[in-house]
Amino acid sequence: MSTNTLPAALAEIVDDFQALTEPDRLQLLLEFSRGLPDLPERLKDHPELLEQVVECQSPLFLTIESERNTEGARAYRLFFKAPQEAPTTRGFAGVLHEGLDGLTAQEILAVPDDMPELLGLTRAITPLRMRGMTAMLGRIKRKVAAASRLEH
Numbered sequence: 001m002s003t004n005t006l007p008a009a010l011a012e013i014v015d016d017f018q019a020l021t022e023p024d025r026l027q028l029l030l031e032f033s034r035g036l037p038d039l040p041e042r043l044k045d046h047p048e049l050l051e052q053v054v055e056c057q058s059p060l061f062l063t064i065e066s067e068r069n070t071e072g073a074r075a076y077r078l079f080f081k082a083p084q085e086a087p088t089t090r091g092f093a094g095v096l097h098e099g100l101d102g103l104t105a106q107e108i109l110a111v112p113d114d115m116p117e118l119l120g121l122t123r124a125i126t127p128l129r130m131r132g133m134t135a136m137l138g139r140i141k142r143k144v145a146a147a148s149r150l151e152h
Contacts, residue, residue, distance in 0.1 A: 006115070007107045010099030017119040026124050032094030033087040039079055050081055051143070055135030057128055058086030060093060062136070064143045066151065074151060075102050076144050088125060092116065092133045096140065105148035109141055 006014060017025050043049055043063065050061035061081040069075040078101045080093040100108050116133040125133075 006111060007099065007103055010111065010115070013095055013099050014115070014118045022120065022124050025120055029091035029121065030087050032098065033091035036080060036082065036090050036094040036097060039081050043079055050079070051139065053132065053136050053139050056089050056132035058083060058089040060086070060089050060132070060136065062093070062139065064140065064147060066147055069102065073104050074148065075104055076108060076147070077101055078140060088129050089132065092136060095119070096136060100140065105144050108144045111137065111141070113138060
């Protein structure tokens with residue numbers, strides 16, 4: 001699969017991972033872990049607004065919100081909560097945040113379900129963790145699909 005089918009920001013991230021050796025890919029994932037934004041204040045004290053991705057080995061919670069972008073289209077904002085001591089989970093959440101945050105439903109829903117495999121981490125990360133990454137993307141896509149149906 002090529003990165004041509006991915007939104008530009010996500011394609012750039014995948015290209016960055018693919019250009020590196022496996023140990024360096026893990027280091028890049030760690031950098032994304034450090035770059036994951038904290039929850040905004042309005043969500044911090046309201047865990048009921050977040051949905052747990054139970055397939056992740058570490059506790060990961062997420063939610064989406066929609067807003068109009070500068071072109072007037074409905075865009076989706078992604079919010080994640082993951083513990084600092086879970087760098088793999090946080091790293092993938094960081095990849096998804098940087099690659100998908102602010103995109104339209106059509107752009108997010110077009111991301112292939114096996115996108116996590118494009119990062120080239122399948123030998124460096126356990127299959128269980130890879131399944132968690134895939135589940136995180138799937139949960140985002142389901143939430144976006146449901147929200148976009150409600151808005152039409």
